[in-house]
Amino acid sequence: MVTEQDTVIVTQKFASDEESIYDALLDPKTASKFLFATPTGTMVRAEIDPRVGGHFTFVERRDGKDVLHTGEYLELVRPLRMVFTFSVPEYSSETSIVEINLAHLGEGCELKLINRGVPREFAEKTREGWGGILLKARDVLAG
Numbered sequence: 001m002v003t004e005q006d007t008v009i010v011t012q013k014f015a016s017d018e019e020s021i022y023d024a025l026l027d028p029k030t031a032s033k034f035l036f037a038t039p040t041g042t043m044v045r046a047e048i049d050p051r052v053g054g055h056f057t058f059v060e061r062r063d064g065k066d067v068l069h070t071g072e073y074l075e076l077v078r079p080l081r082m083v084f085t086f087s088v089p090e091y092s093s094e095t096s097i098v099e100i101n102l103a104h105l106g107e108g109c110e111l112k113l114i115n116r117g118v119p120r121e122f123a124e125k126t127r128e129g130w131g132g133i134l135l136k137a138r139d140v141l142a143g
Contacts, residue, residue: 005094006123008115012134016141018102018109022079024141025100026050034136036060036069052076056084065090071098086115094119 014021024030032046036058044066045059051073058069067090075083080102087095096117103110111134118126 004120005096005117006120008113008118008123008127008130010113010115010127010130010134011110012113012131012138013105013108013110014138014141015108018079018104020141021102021109021111021137022082024137025082026076030140032058033140034133036067036133037136038062041067049073050076071095092119092122 025035026048028046028048031048032043035046037043037060041060041062043058044061045057047055047057049055052075053072055070055072059066060069061067067088069086069088071084071086073082073084074097075081081100083097083099085095086098087093094117096115099114099116101112101114103112113130113134115126115130
């Protein structure tokens with residue numbers, strides 16, 4: 001069965017430069033503080049192989065249950081763009097594609113995240129999730 005799919009787009013401005021944001025997304029120690037981290041969960045595993053064909057794995061314990069977030073890097077163009085597959089098997093068997101583009105602003109940069117192939121039933125929750133992740137990333141990187 002093929003599910004109806006949506007594209008989710010979220011943007012966030014950062015005081016940090018593109019290089020800092022890009023590097024933070026690929027550093028497991030830093031990324032584990034904001035990627036797929038919920039206010040009540042505990043990150044128990046964060047692994048990143050930052051190369052085209054490399055994979056990432058984040059596991060957060062939520063209410064005693066481990067939730068896996070995984071994907072494969074399809075494109076890495078430092079410091080402006082990355083594209084990767086993304087799935088959360090706990091909630092859906094679907095795999096989506098996430099594209100992150102960074103653009104320099106006079107002060108800092110803007111990150112635009114495009115998540116294609118999101119099952120329609122999860123589109124709003126996905127938009128809220130990415131929005132929260134990017135706000136948390138902004139706070140983590142601001143110190």
